[in-house]
Amino acid sequence: SQKIEQNSEALNIQEGKTATLTCNYTNYSPAYLQWYRQDPGRGPVFLLLIRENEKEKRKERLKVTFDTTLKQSLFHITASQPADSATYLCALSGYSTLTFGKGTMLLVSP
Amino acid sequence: DTAVSQTPKYLVTQMGNDKSIKCEQNLGHDTMYWYKQDSKKFLKIMFSYNNKELIINETVPNRFSPKSPDKAHLNLHINSLELGDSAVYFCASSQDGSNNEQFFGPGTRLTVL
Numbered sequence: 001s002q003k004i005e006q007n008s009e010a011l012n013i014q015e016g017k018t019a020t021l022t023c024n025y026t027n028y029s030p031a032y033l034q035w036y037r038q039d040p041g042r043g044p045v046f047l048l049l050i051r052e053n054e055k056e057k058r059k060e061r062l063k064v065t066f067d068t069t070l071k072q073s074l075f076h077i078t079a080s081q082p083a084d085s086a087t088y089l090c091a092l093s094g095y096s097t098l099t100f101g102k103g104t105m106l107l108v109s110p
Numbered sequence: 111d112t113a114v115s116q117t118p119k120y121l122v123t124q125m126g127n128d129k130s131i132k133c134e135q136n137l138g139h140d141t142m143y144w145y146k147q148d149s150k151k152f153l154k155i156m157f158s159y160n161n162k163e164l165i166i167n168e169t170v171p172n173r174f175s176p177k178s179p180d181k182a183h184l185n186l187h188i189n190s191l192e193l194g195d196s197a198v199y200f201c202a203s204s205q206d207g208s209n210n211e212q213f214f215g216p217g218t219r220l221t222v223l
Contacts (some may be wrong), residue, residue: 031209032209034211034212041217042216042217043114043200043202043214043215043216043217044153044200044212044214045214046211046212046213049209049210049211087151089153093209097155097158097166097168098155098212099155100152100153100154102150102151102152103151103153
C-alpha cells in the first residue's frame with residue numbers, strides 16, 4: 001500500500017541554522033510533490049510544488065529537492081527563524097487527490 | 111477577504127445528532143475538498159468536488175454526505191454522529207485538480223460527547 005513517511009519526532013534547531021526535513025514514500029509514483037506549513041489551530045498553507053522532472057525548487061529561504069529514484073524529497077529552510085516554527089507537511093499528488101504525510105514539527109529556538 | 115471560510119469554527123454536540131459544516135471559497139476555483147484531521151494530526155481526504163460534481167469519495171461512512179449547491183460552496187452534513195467523528199474538518203479548494211496548490215479553510219473542530 002502507498003506510504004508517506006516524515007520524521008515523527010520534532011526537529012529542534014537554533015536560529016540561523018538550516019533546517020532539513022525529509023519526506024520518503026513507497027509504492028507511489030507521484031507526478032507532483034507539495035509542501036505545506038501548518039500552525040496550531042490553523043489550516044495548512046501551501047509553500048512549494050515540485051514536479052517529477054524537476055530536481056530542485058527554490059523560493060526565498062526555502063528549497064525543495066525531489067529524487068524519484070530514492071523516492072524522497074528534502075525540504076530546507078536556510079537562516080531559520082523562530083517564526084519558522086510550525087509543522088511541515090509533504091503531500092503527493094495522484095489522480096485528483098493529494099495524500100499527506102503526518103508532518104514534522106520544527107522548533108527554532110532563539 | 112477570506113479566501114476559504116468555514117462555519118462554525120467549533121461544534122460540540124451529543125452522539126446521535128445530525129450536524130452540518132458549511133464551506134465557501136471566493137477564489138473562483140473549480141475544485142473543492144473536505145479533509146479530516148484526527149487527534150494524531152493525520153490529514154486525510156474525504157471528498158473532492160469539481161464544478162459541483164463528486165470526483166472522489168474515499169472510504170467514508172455514508173453518514174457523511176457532501177453537498178455542493180454551486181461551485182463556490184461545499185457543505186458537509188453528518189448524520190448520527192459518533193464519538194469517533196471527533197476531529198478537525200478542513201475544507202479546501204484548488205483551481206483544477208490535485209496538481210495545483212490547495213487553499214485551506216481555518217477548520218472546524220467537531221467534538222462529539
